[in-house]
Amino acid sequence: MPKDVLVFVESRAGQVKRPSLQALSEGRRVADALGAKLRALLIGSQVEALASELAAHGPDSVLIAEHPLLAHYQAEAFTAVLAEAVRTTASEYAFLSATAMGRDLAARAAARLEAGLASDCTHAEVTAGELRVKRPVYSGKAVATVRLAGSPSLATLRPNAFPLAAAPRTPSIEKLSLDLPESRIRARTTGIKASEAAEIDVAEAAIVVSGGRAMKGPENFALIRSLAEALGGAMGASRAAVDAGWVGHQYQVGQTGKVVSPMLYIACGISGAIQHLAGMSTSKVIVAINKDAEAPIFKLADYGIVGDLYEILPKLTEEVRRMKGQ
Amino acid sequence: MKIAVCVKQVPDTETKIRIRADGRSIEEAGVNFVVSPYDEYAVEEALRLKEKQGGEVVAFTVGDERAATALRTVLAMGADRGVHLKDPAFEGSDALGISRILAAALKKTSFDLILFGKQAVGTDQGQVGPRVAELLDLPHVSVVVSLAVEAGRLTAEREIEGALEIVESPLPAVITAQKGLNEPRYASLKGILAAKKKEILTVTLADLGLEASSVGAAGAREIWEKLEVPPSRGAGKILKDMEPAAAARELVRLLREEAKVL
Numbered sequence: 376m377p378k379d380v381l382v383f384v385e386s387r388a389g390q391v392k393r394p395s396l397q398a399l400s401e402g403r404r405v406a407d408a409l410g411a412k413l414r415a416l417l418i419g420s421q422v423e424a425l426a427s428e429l430a431a432h433g434p435d436s437v438l439i440a441e442h443p444l445l446a447h448y449q450a451e452a453f454t455a456v457l458a459e460a461v462r463t464t465a466s467e468y469a470f471l472s473a474t475a476m477g478r479d480l481a482a483r484a485a486a487r488l489e490a491g492l493a494s495d496c497t498h499a500e501v502t503a504g505e506l507r508v509k510r511p512v513y514s515g516k517a518v519a520t521v522r523l524a525g526s527p528s529l530a531t532l533r534p535n536a537f538p539l540a541a542a543p544r545t546p547s548i549e550k551l552s553l554d555l556p557e558s559r560i561r562a563r564t565t566g567i568k569a570s571e572a573a574e575i576d577v578a579e580a581a582i583v584v585s586g587g588r589a590m591k592g593p594e595n596f597a598l599i600r601s602l603a604e605a606l607g608g609a610m611g612a613s614r615a616a617v618d619a620g621w622v623g624h625q626y627q628v629g630q631t632g633k634v635v636s637p638m639l640y641i642a643c644g645i646s647g648a649i650q651h652l653a654g655m656s657t658s659k660v661i662v663a664i665n666k667d668a669e670a671p672i673f674k675l676a677d678y679g680i681v682g683d684l685y686e687i688l689p690k691l692t693e694e695v696r697r698m699k700g701q
Numbered sequence: 702m703k704i705a706v707c708v709k710q711v712p713d714t715e716t717k718i719r720i721r722a723d724g725r726s727i728e729e730a731g732v733n734f735v736v737s738p739y740d741e742y743a744v745e746e747a748l749r750l751k752e753k754q755g756g757e758v759v760a761f762t763v764g765d766e767r768a769a770t771a772l773r774t775v776l777a778m779g780a781d782r783g784v785h786l787k788d789p790a791f792e793g794s795d796a797l798g799i800s801r802i803l804a805a806a807l808k809k810t811s812f813d814l815i816l817f818g819k820q821a822v823g824t825d826q827g828q829v830g831p832r833v834a835e836l837l838d839l840p841h842v843s844v845v846v847s848l849a850v851e852a853g854r855l856t857a858e859r860e861i862e863g864a865l866e867i868v869e870s871p872l873p874a875v876i877t878a879q880k881g882l883n884e885p886r887y888a889s890l891k892g893i894l895a896a897k898k899k900e901i902l903t904v905t906l907a908d909l910g911l912e913a914s915s916v917g918a919a920g921a922r923e924i925w926e927k928l929e930v931p932p933s934r935g936a937g938k939i940l941k942d943m944e945p946a947a948a949a950r951e952l953v954r955l956l957r958e959e960a961k962v963l
């Protein structure tokens with residue numbers, strides 16, 4: 376029996392989430408190594424139109440689950456669909472991205488399927504027909520190599536930890552027939568409160584510029600915001616800055632904030648406490664700007680500037696704008 | 702209201718990690734164990750609900766002898782009694798096993814609300830709350846930053862990327878707590894003294910009527926084969942004693958030409 380792979384593709388407001396395309400790319404790589412089929416699963420109320428966007432990243436087929444009750448993410452409804460999709464396709468592995476939706480859904484669906492689940496993985500490899508994943512544990516101070524025993528097994532993949540790869544296919548489209556009685560959905564999503572301006576969320580950004588206690592007050596975060604904007608990235612913060620009330624909790628990176636894994640992370644006036652590192656240590660390239668040459672963040676940094684951020688950040692923003700011809 | 706809160710004892714996040722000779726677990730000697738920080742938000746929320754609406758708060762934990770101190774901490778914060786799920790057969794349980802143990806224990810009482818932390822610090826999976834909800838066939842809301850409970854229903858706000866989702870649910874239900882939900886209290890000296898007199902019930906595999914093969918290492922589906930220190934990133938290029946403008950120019954050049962991220 377080939378060990379087929381199913382990837383749940385997340386969409387919100389008619390948009391496929393980029394981390395899902397990364398998960399699909401990884402799913403293709405794993406399915407190839409296993410000599411198996413890759414299926415993408417789209418769940419929503421009008422999602423069939425999104426299937427064409429997935430073709431570039433390698434699914435052999437796209438399963439569509441459409442129902443008015445699936446217009447918003449609701450754990451019970453989505454669990455019923457995902458579990459049904461895994462069962463009817465006899466998939467060995469189901470991947471989701473480790474987003475708010477993916478983590479919630481994977482856990483509940485794993486229980487329904489009596490399956491093992493490895494959360495927030497940063498690496499996957501197939502050796503001798505068996506899948507192993509790696510995931511950071513103990514605030515990133517260690518990495519566990521995990522074997523998922525039994526079939527099916529689930530894994531959530533950390534956004535941006537897996538590259539987006541091109542693997543064009545012409546997937547077949549299959550419809551999943553659904554029996555979704557309204558009475559089965561008790562917890563209902565009744566609204567969404569967007570936070571502030573339509574900014575890129577720190578957990579999804581390819582470039583993150585974060586400020587720490589050294590920012591001294593909310594007004595100085597303009598320096599962080601300007602550099603983030605010039606780079607086309609998102610603003611982040613340490614807990615010290617959030618707890619001081621200078622920026623909202625949605626910007627916090629770290630153990631009790633968001634886990635990020637961007638291409639580029641720039642830590643400005645952040646010392647590098649272990650709980651902060653827990654949220655960003657798998658970033659591809661780490662830059663530290665700190666006036667203390669002994670700050671622990673420099674141990675992790677690929678590049679750093681020892682100096683006063685109030686002098687350096689304006690120059691850096693200027694230099695980036697010049698480079699981009701803005 | 703009958704409220705259950707499930708807590709886990711974890712190594713303090715400041716702890717230095719040393720990997721055991723078996724290469725799969727950490728050395729526990731010298732490690733400071735604490736109640737997982739997210740669980741404290743769950744405990745605080747449980748206590749506030751009880752203070753407002755009356756009822757009882759029962760704390761549950763799965764773990765060896767040492768885990769009883771986590772229950773004492775929660776009792777000292779104000780929980781009424783503790784349930785310690787302790788059996789050699791539970792050792793080596795993964796999230797699936799822990800969820801089965803907790804669900805079996807929780808099923809013995811009809812709780813109106815069951816609270817968890819959004820994830821246990823250390824393993825950082827965030828699985829047990831939603832898994833228990835599914836096993837008990839209850840609705841759940843995870844990563845909750847605000848909660849209101851009234852007349853047999855709850856309204857919660859949960860954190861998602863760039864927004865908050867508002868979720869309504871009938872009780873009984875399961876909630877997992879995120880930072881921001883409240884500010885956890887410290888145990889007072891009076892609370893610590895009172896906790897010594899509070900009941901902790903020990904519950905074993907046999908009491909729960911579970912098969913030994915469904916929990917512990919025997920029932921685990923997520924198997925840690927290896928634990929390693931992450932590869933060091935190598936010495937970075939640190940620019941020192943440079944004019945700010947020159948340092949900025951050099952950094953941008955390095956990011957573009959060497960790291961190729963711009």
Ligand SMILES: Cc1cc2nc3c(=O)[nH]c(=O)nc-3n(C[C@H](O)[C@H](O)[C@H](O)COP(=O)(O)OP(=O)(O)OC[C@H]3O[C@@H](n4cnc5c(N)ncnc54)[C@H](O)[C@@H]3O)c2cc1C
Nearest residue numbers: 587588589613614615629630631632644645646651666684
């Ligand atoms: C359970 C728990 C969970 C936690 N979760 C998180 C979390 O999710 N995220 C998080 O970030 N923290 C978290 N923390 C807090 C963490 O331990 C640190 O306290 C916090 O990260 C420190 O923030 P900071 O680096 O901004 O501040 P500090 O440690 O005070 O560092 C400020 C840095 O700025 C530098 N500096 C000052 N002025 C300048 C200047 N003009 N130019 C350049 N550099 C300057 C200083 O040299 C120093 O290195 C948690 C703690 C606990 C106990």
